[in-house]
Amino acid sequence: MISQGVLRVRICTWWIAGLLCGAGIAPLQASAPEVSLRPVDRPAFSAVASGEGVLQSSVAALVELEQEHGSRQSGLRPIQRPVSAQILAATALPKDLLPSALDQSLVPFVRPDTIAEQALFKRRRLRRGAVCGDVEIQGKVIGGVVATMPGCGAKDAVQVTSVAGVRLSQPSVMTCETAEALKRWVSKDVETAFGRRNKVVSLRVAAHYACRTRNNRPGGRISEHGRGKAIDISGFKLEDGTLVTVLEGWTDRKTRKPMARIWKAACGPFGTVLGPESDRYHRDHFHLDVARHRGGAYCR
Numbered sequence: 001m002i003s004q005g006v007l008r009v010r011i012c013t014w015w016i017a018g019l020l021c022g023a024g025i026a027p028l029q030a031s032a033p034e035v036s037l038r039p040v041d042r043p044a045f046s047a048v049a050s051g052e053g054v055l056q057s058s059v060a061a062l063v064e065l066e067q068e069h070g071s072r073q074s075g076l077r078p079i080q081r082p083v084s085a086q087i088l089a090a091t092a093l094p095k096d097l098l099p100s101a102l103d104q105s106l107v108p109f110v111r112p113d114t115i116a117e118q119a120l121f122k123r124r125r126l127r128r129g130a131v132c133g134d135v136e137i138q139g140k141v142i143g144g145v146v147a148t149m150p151g152c153g154a155k156d157a158v159q160v161t162s163v164a165g166v167r168l169s170q171p172s173v174m175t176c177e178t179a180e181a182l183k184r185w186v187s188k189d190v191e192t193a194f195g196r197r198n199k200v201v202s203l204r205v206a207a208h209y210a211c212r213t214r215n216n217r218p219g220g221r222i223s224e225h226g227r228g229k230a231i232d233i234s235g236f237k238l239e240d241g242t243l244v245t246v247l248e249g250w251t252d253r254k255t256r257k258p259m260a261r262i263w264k265a266a267c268g269p270f271g272t273v274l275g276p277e278s279d280r281y282h283r284d285h286f287h288l289d290v291a292r293h294r295g296g297a298y299c300r
Contacts, residue, residue: 132176152211154228172208181269189265204235230289247284267299
């Protein structure tokens, strides 16, 4: 059952609601506008919406604001910056010309004829000194080398003075197969082994063609040097004049890693690679020859 107090409250509430409805007063309800409001364009920048005279309108607006502010000595608004010379210069340009465009396109200068002639003469000189059909192998053709003992000698031998632009410390006699392997090794791995800013410019040649036995042992087998298929390198001269020898550079803290990479890279272009750790006969040079073995390249 409803108590009398609660009943009285409900009766009063119904009575007040009836009076409000009779007076035509209804609860207020918020409703969204039928059309969204669009802000009014600023007069000074109305030209921006039309896409014409952007720079001119901007400058005019800045000048107008500056003049308006000049007449008012008081106020809390900050002083407008003066119109820069860049904006004034931009307004003077044609409308169809971008401010960043050049007045005149730049044409590169024509190279002098002397540069082209020097390049042509250098190419001709390299062709004249090329051997083995490769301009990167410079030297002269020797032909057949007569053997002084059985097993020695070489056919179609050449005397090489440089490979891939790197000079040899002495003209070295070898076959074209050996010269081509030397060029691949030098151009790919040796030239920049000690840094691209300090390239190798010369190889110190310890031995090339020589009719002798292996390690000069009496009664031993003929060395690959006796066939023109081997060359011994004992050092590398750099652009700054530094000479890195195999004897010292192999263990030096600064050069041992490049020396190890050079030695390892030779294993591939050459069939036999012997270094300071192979035996006591090669502790001061790299022996490189193009002899092939059944099990692949022999590198120690």
